[in-house]
Amino acid sequence: MSSLWFNVPFLVCRFRMLVSHSVRQKTDDGVVSTHDAQVVIAGAFRLQAAHGAQAPYFANDNAVFRVQGRCVNETVQTGPAGRMEVKTTMVMSGITTPNVVSLSIDPDFDHQGDFRTGADGRDPFVAMQVDTVRKIVGENLNHTEQEHSVDQFRVKFSLLQWKIPEKPGELRFDETSGANVDSIDCCRWNCERPKISGVLRLTPGIPAFRIVDDSVDQNPLPNCRIRVRGPDRREQEFETDAQGEVFIPRTGDEVYTLLGVVQDEAPLAGALLGEWTVESMPDLP
Amino acid sequence: MPNLDALLKDTMLLTAAPGAPFQEFGGDAGDAGTSEAASPSVGARWTWTHDLSNAGRVTNLTYDLQDTPWYAAQTVTVLDELVWHPIELVHRGMPMTLELSKEFLLRKYEASRGSINEEPFRYWIPASIDESMMLVFGFQVNLRGPAGAITLEPIPRDVLAWDDFMPPANPPTPPKPPVMKVKRTETGTLRLTPLRVLVCAEFVCCTERNDYTPGNMARTSRFRPHLMLMSNRPLDKMAAKISIRRPAMTTMAHQMPEPSPGEPPHDPHAPHDHHGAHAMSTPTRGLAYDQDEMVHEMATGMWSDSNTAAVYWRKIANVTFPPLWSSIFSRVSTDLPAGTSFLMASPDLKGGDGFNTNIWSGHEYRTEQQQLMNRQGYFDNIHVAPPMRAPKSIRDFVKNSPLYKLDTIAMAPFCIHDCLHMHWRWLPAEEKWLWGWDETGPYKAQGEPHIPVNQHLRVELESTHAFAYCVRADTGLEAGHWQYILHEGLAYGNTADKEWLAKFMLGGMQFLDNWPSAAKTSWAMFYWFIRYWHLNGVVRERLLEDGAPVLPPYP
Numbered sequence A: 001m002s003s004l005w006f007n008v009p010f011l012v013c014r015f016r017m018l019v020s021h022s023v024r025q026k027t028d029d030g031v032v033s034t035h036d037a038q039v040v041i042a043g044a045f046r047l048q049a050a051h052g053a054q055a056p057y058f059a060n061d062n063a064v065f066r067v068q069g070r071c072v073n074e075t076v077q078t079g080p081a082g083r084m085e086v087k088t089t090m091v092m093s094g095i096t097t098p099n100v101v102s103l104s105i106d107p108d109f110d111h112q113g114d115f116r117t118g119a120d121g122r123d124p125f126v127a128m129q130v131d132t133v134r135k136i137v138g139e140n141l142n143h144t145e146q147e148h149s150v151d152q153f154r155v156k157f158s159l160l161q162w163k164i165p166e167k168p169g170e171l172r173f174d175e176t177s178g179a180n181v182d183s184i185d186c187c188r189w190n191c192e193r194p195k196i197s198g199v200l201r202l203t204p205g206i207p208a209f210r211i212v213d214d215s216v217d218q219n220p221l222p223n224c225r226i227r228v229r230g231p232d233r234r235e236q237e238f239e240t241d242a243q244g245e246v247f248i249p250r251t252g253d254e255v256y257t258l259l260g261v262v263q264d265e266a267p268l269a270g271a272l273l274g275e276w277t278v279e280s281m282p283d284l285p
Numbered sequence B: 001m002p003n004l005d006a007l008l009k010d011t012m013l014l015t016a017a018p019g020a021p022f023q024e025f026g027g028d029a030g031d032a033g034t035s036e037a038a039s040p041s042v043g044a045r046w047t048w049t050h051d052l053s054n055a056g057r058v059t060n061l062t063y064d065l066q067d068t069p070w071y072a073a074q075t076v077t078v079l080d081e082l083v084w085h086p087i088e089l090v091h092r093g094m095p096m097t098l099e100l101s102k103e104f105l106l107r108k109y110e111a112s113r114g115s116i117n118e119e120p121f122r123y124w125i126p127a128s129i130d131e132s133m134m135l136v137f138g139f140q141v142n143l144r145g146p147a148g149a150i151t152l153e154p155i156p157r158d159v160l161a162w163d164d165f166m167p168p169a170n171p172p173t174p175p176k177p178p179v180m181k182v183k184r185t186e187t188g189t190l191r192l193t194p195l196r197v198l199v200c201a202e203f204v205c206c207t208e209r210n211d212y213t214p215g216n217m218a219r220t221s222r223f224r225p226h227l228m229l230m231s232n233r234p235l236d237k238m239a240a241k242i243s244i245r246r247p248a249m250t251t252m253a254h255q256m257p258e259p260s261p262g263e264p265p266h267d268p269h270a271p272h273d274h275h276g277a278h279a280m281s282t283p284t285r286g287l288a289y290d291q292d293e294m295v296h297e298m299a300t301g302m303w304s305d306s307n308t309a310a311v312y313w314r315k316i317a318n319v320t321f322p323p324l325w326s327s328i329f330s331r332v333s334t335d336l337p338a339g340t341s342f343l344m345a346s347p348d349l350k351g352g353d354g355f356n357t358n359i360w361s362g363h364e365y366r367t368e369q370q371q372l373m374n375r376q377g378y379f380d381n382i383h384v385a386p387p388m389r390a391p392k393s394i395r396d397f398v399k400n401s402p403l404y405k406l407d408t409i410a411m412a413p414f415c416i417h418d419c420l421h422m423h424w425r426w427l428p429a430e431e432k433w434l435w436g437w438d439e440t441g442p443y444k445a446q447g448e449p450h451i452p453v454n455q456h457l458r459v460e461l462e463s464t465h466a467f468a469y470c471v472r473a474d475t476g477l478e479a480g481h482w483q484y485i486l487h488e489g490l491a492y493g494n495t496a497d498k499e500w501l502a503k504f505m506l507g508g509m510q511f512l513d514n515w516p517s518a519a520k521t522s523w524a525m526f527y528w529f530i531r532y533w534h535l536n537g538v539v540r541e542r543l544l545e546d547g548a549p550v551l552p553p554y555p
Helices: B004-008 B012-016 B310-314 B392-397 B499-507 B517-521 B523-531
Strands: A010-026 A031-049 A057-063 A066-079 A082-095 A099-106 A112-117 A125-138 A142-154 A156-163 A171-174 A179-183 A195-201 A209-213 A225-229 A235-239 A256-261 A272-280 B022-024 B039-042 B046-050 B057-065 B074-084 B087-091 B094-098 B105-111 B132-141 B152-154 B180-182 B186-193 B196-209 B218-224 B227-231 B237-245 B277-279 B293-295 B299-305 B329-333 B341-345 B352-360 B365-372 B381-385 B420-423 B436-438 B441-445 B456-463 B466-473 B483-485 B490-496 B532-535 B538-541
Touching: A010 A057, A010 A099, A031 A099, A082 A142, A209 A225, A209 A256, A256 B186, B004 B132, B004 B196, B012 B105, B012 B132, B012 B196, B046 B196, B087 B227, B094 B132, B180 B186, B227 B237, B237 B456, B237 B483, B329 B352, B381 B466, B392 B517, B523 B532
Parallel strands: A209 B186
Antiparallel strands: A010 A031, A010 A195, A031 A057, A031 A066, A057 A099, A066 A082, A082 A125, A099 A112, A112 A156, A125 A142, A156 A179, A171 A195, A225 A235, A225 A256, A256 B180, A272 B186, B022 B105, B039 B046, B046 B057, B057 B074, B074 B237, B087 B094, B087 B237, B105 B132, B132 B152, B132 B196, B196 B218, B196 B227, B218 B490, B227 B483, B237 B466, B277 B293, B299 B329, B299 B381, B341 B456, B352 B365, B381 B420, B420 B490, B436 B441, B456 B466, B532 B538
16 A cells, blocks of 8 residues: 655654652551652654665664663661661663664554564663662661673663554654553563654754753743844844744854843743753764 | 761760650551551650651640649640741752651651760750650752752662661761772662761650759750751751741649639539639638639740849849839730740840940830840840739729730749640750750850851741741751750749749738738739839839830839
């Protein structure tokens, strides 16, 4: 069966996965365990068309994700003989190994999409520092031992049975868009599932600027006026769209400079300009 | 740079009980609340109720008094309620109101044990805590809110763990802002950080100690219902208000007096007369029906310490020269009406020559100008307690002379029953824990107010048994610094530090020799005497009450 998606040369993807939960449990025998996970995974890349004969297919073999976060597990057991604490801290920070991200669309089956990371059993990963401290404190005992190791934190994600419109257009997704399969290396199977958000755009360009808040969610700030200096050194004012993005038609090697945010009234008036990051898509045509 | 957990180590509760458990609320953490319904929190001596649906309010604070020579062991209501009102802030000309409600609640800590030891004072003096809690609220400006308006939302949970959640107290020189350039194949993302405000509302109840007054004369139990506030940007203005409300009538019970000769015996099950007065037991001799009494209705009085009174405080347990009000106070107003309001401390108030005091010389009132300390305001302390009433034989003794005012006798400088004390300044005492704030913190400046140097304190009487503690500041509201509100706390008076000494003092009061014998065992008459002078039916206040007309000399 034919699909209009065969005509799409590439998709520009922005992806975010947020792990954020905290659990505290106390068992009947007095063991208190806490689990606190705060991890953000973000990526921006282009999926190039590599259509098969039967199904539209987009992929990037070298996509990377930025990972930042930590997970802390702690168990405290107190009894008549003393107290035992085991605290494991896992810290992950960096860029994942380049790996495959792909989207395939099945036009014969209601245009269902399969959007996933990894291929052939390999997943992108980043190093995870694991520190464990064990403390035993009793009347006649005061013992502490530490252990340090490095493990892999994998970005393993797939969104199956994602109903995609027949007519190509911007695709937004979250964890409810399809059957979501993921596994978080620092969490338990019954932990709260991560929040996923992202967009696949057909736009030939990518936004020049995004203005977001500083939460892990990076909530976009719409209707935010910014001052930009163009390659001709002329200053212009732009306003962010509903996604907090500003598109500027760019064709050559010109450089645009964000000079600042217009902060002449509430609620932006009191905001601090925070972290500035640049995502690069060098494979743009 | 501090995250939330590091910042909270500064609080009193977590200084005393570092591992105190907490419940988490707000943001995307959902509602961890299993304690939605108000249920009393019960400690060894203190009990109170807190309902999350009305987070800024603590109700029914009671204290378990132990047996003393002056009253039997019992549980008394110290406060009907304490209310942390919304905090008003202004940032870059934009006003905002922080409601201490469940919507913004991040954590609730509770602890009933813990102690702060004898270490060099920083922000907290030594204490052992009883049933206590701390509420942590987080507010931030919603940057996605409508243009031209300020709306607040809870601080997202993930932000709390960041090491730069709040700026350091002494920030290094800020780095040069990055050049925010993008090429055609790049997207630049700029994050904006909203104004964030962290508020800790602590309700820390402490066990009994003897360090609330100069000379360790009294045993009191402190409670510390303070607010701590920190923002990530400097603020233009801050105003906060805490209402402290005692019951209208005392709940303290004293032994019923035995009937006078000829009167029928009292029925212990008879309805309680809330308009009469309780009799107080006395430790020594005297007719049981002819005892001190306690008025049911609460009254509020305010006092200022004389800045030269340290010597009198050191000799306070003295049967020959008792602590006369004219020696230890410089200003007094008892039985204040609702609506009264005074500026109690302010950075605008400079020390030096101050107000005039009228002191009775034994013949006439002499005017003395008081030397004030920096920031010292109108009064130094407030006491909410039921007044006393002299024994019946004494009231009968002078019944044709109402000038004696033996029906409502205010207790000061220490209180023998059911008194809530709050001192926001003490005289220049020797004890460092009675010193006030300087620019670096509390317990640093002898004789200065116990509130931060940038704050203006106004105390307003809501009724004869309740008052509001109102502070405002329009300087010194730097980012990354705690603002402490009501850091000095309050105390409930229990008994004398050395009960034998108090009994000795009561038993040896030669200055009451000319009164009926009941006066010799009467605390009411002790308090009366240190306030009033009398001779041949002429009565004068030793220290003329604030605003009272100056009476003529002794004829």
